[in-house]
Amino acid sequence: MTESSSRRRTAAARNPGTAPEPPAVLPGKATINDIARLSGVSKKTVSRVINNSPLVHPETREKVLALMKQYGYTPDPQARGLAFRRSFLIGLIYDNPTAQYIVNMQYGALDALRDSGYELVVHPCDSSREDYIDGVRRFVQQQKLHGVILIPRVSEDEQLATALREIGVRYVRIASVPLDAPASMLVTNDRQAGTEAANYLESLGHRTLGLITGPRRYRSTIERGGGFLDGLGERGIELPADYIFEGGYTFDSGVAGAEYLLAKSPRPTAIFACNDEMAAGVYKAAMRRGLAIPGDLSVVGYDDSPVAAQLWPALTTIHSPTRDIGRQAAQILLADEAAPAPLAPRTVTPQLLVRDSSQRPHP
Structure with a gap:
């Protein structure tokens, strides 16, 4: 053993909570095991940091987060879902012919999910098909979704909402009028x-x-x-x-x-x-x-x-x-399930925007 190695082992013995100096680079992509080893903590502690658990000491949290940033570690949503028996995926389910509307809705949802640890997956469907509800149910169950955003026209389908309740998945319905409990609605007036x-x-x-x-x-x-x-x-x-x-x-x-x-x-x-x-x-x-x-x-x-x-x-x-609607819908799904239920649904109010295509008619 070299003298420098002996000094490092002695320092670690005096300060058991201090991790060894991390290497400048890691071979390949950093894993949760790498972050745990470099932090000098358990894999379970790193998982608690990822999920914002209050059981982690602030100094430990800062050290783990700093190493995650240094080595570019990001938790895999599917792996997290397996570890915690739930998914870190939010689904966006739609049957809408207007492409730009869907794109804006996705941007809004992604705005809300950024830095939350959750990811967005989309599922286009054809609500005119007799088996479309079965297809949505399979998608939700296979992906083990944390929750789903339903946009018109599927948001207006009571049979679909009933099917989602039966399999116990959270959802938020975006619609012109209230169609469900306030906690599951975003109304567009x-x-x-x-x-x-x-x-x-x-x-x-x-x-x-x-x-x-x-x-x-x-x-x-x-x-x-x-x-x-x-x-x-x-x-x-x-x-x-x-x-x-x-x-x-x-x-x-x-x-x-x-x-x-x-x-x-x-x-x-x-x-x-x-x-x-x-x-x-x-x-x-x-x-x-x-x-x-x-x-x-x-x-x-x-x-x-x-x-x-x-x-x-x-x-x-x-x-x-539309983008704000998507953002608010995702925020509803990220909210604490134990929080008191709202007395009224969230609402947004469209507004007239006057440009150049309208004027008084000719006399």
């Missing part, structure tokens, strides 16, 4: 936003209007379109049924809806499309007919997706804070 769109267009002087809705089976269609009709009714305008077109929340359905409405006599001077992709389709149909926006036709969309600002003229739309 779509009807109020639809009413605001109607009030705005009528205040500009529009009396002949068209409405392009989403699919009838979506609750958001009922709320957004219903709010628009309510707002017009409160201002003395009854929208004829043949001035309402059922779209599919897609660009092509927006084109088809606008072609249908713009062929009417009298022609609408304004169209409210229940999402921005359909509103973009209205632009194309108007261009085909040589109609100027907003000179000949005012257009209002919904969501305030990136396309709204990219269109020319920029689209007046309802700003729905």
